[in-house]
Amino acid sequence: MFVANSAARRFVVLISGRGSNMQAIVRALRAQGASAQMCAVIASSPDAPGLAWAREQGIEATLVPHRDYASREEFDQALAQAIEAYEPHYVLLAGFMRVLTDEFVRRFEGRLINIHPSLLPLFPGLNTHRQALEAGVQWHGCTVHFVTPVLDVGPIIAQGIVPVLAGDTPQTLAERLLHIEHRVYATVAGWLAQGRVTLDDTQRVQVQGVRTRSYLFTPEGAQEEHRL
Numbered sequence: 001m002f003v004a005n006s007a008a009r010r011f012v013v014l015i016s017g018r019g020s021n022m023q024a025i026v027r028a029l030r031a032q033g034a035s036a037q038m039c040a041v042i043a044s045s046p047d048a049p050g051l052a053w054a055r056e057q058g059i060e061a062t063l064v065p066h067r068d069y070a071s072r073e074e075f076d077q078a079l080a081q082a083i084e085a086y087e088p089h090y091v092l093l094a095g096f097m098r099v100l101t102d103e104f105v106r107r108f109e110g111r112l113i114n115i116h117p118s119l120l121p122l123f124p125g126l127n128t129h130r131q132a133l134e135a136g137v138q139w140h141g142c143t144v145h146f147v148t149p150v151l152d153v154g155p156i157i158a159q160g161i162v163p164v165l166a167g168d169t170p171q172t173l174a175e176r177l178l179h180i181e182h183r184v185y186a187t188v189a190g191w192l193a194q195g196r197v198t199l200d201d202t203q204r205v206q207v208q209g210v211r212t213r214s215y216l217f218t219p220e221g222a223q224e225e226h227r228l
């Protein structure tokens with residue numbers, strides 16, 4: 001049962017691995033001061049390097065190991081209980097590599113958010129960088145979106161865009177994109193903390209006071225931030 005008991009918006013982040021997006025979110029929420037509270041990081045695997053980082057930062061880090069559960073339904077139930085213990089307003093998936101059941105998604109609908117490494121609706125699923133290179137697109141990107149029961153479909157909150165360069169491999173493209181993923185997810189976390197993100201009657205996202213929700217990759221060290 002969701003009961004918000006403080007003025008601060010409460011966040012839980014779910015990870016499965018490295019957790020670099022989680023780090024960007026944590027920094028962004030800290031920058032919001034008292035209006036945002038990072039309650040916990042929950043990992044689906046004990047090997048997730050992001051868990052150690054969260055603990056070092058003094059953030060509560062919990063493990064719900066998917067291997068301990070016989071079915072997806074049982075895992076999702078345990079995960080939902082672990083999340084609800086923190087009474088979060090928002091649950092942010094950051095490199096969380098488990099497909100969630102419809103029941104889980106409905107339980108958190110409207111407050112469950114994901115980052116996907118492609119410009120949705122292009123290239124849902126896995127191996128998005130390879131898919132982009134094989135399709136020959138010249139722009140690639142990431143999408144932060146509300147999660148709905150259909151995988152990698154859901155109201156888009158913001159997108160980040162990178163150029164595809166000659167000679168790119170899935171790895172080089174992934175590295176270039178990761179910088180903009182951090183920027184886009186951190187920005188969205190800030191908007192959520194400020195209570196600016198809503199869904200309208202047609203399930204389209206509105207962000208109060210924001211004109212552009214697209215971000216263009218800026219090479220390291222560039223003086224000026226390029227926003228489309």
Ligand code: GRF
Nearest residue numbers: 018019020021095115116117
């Ligand atoms: C990111 O590229 C994210 O878009 C994808 O998985 C990767 C996770 O990286 N879903 P990290 O764990 O946030 O470093």
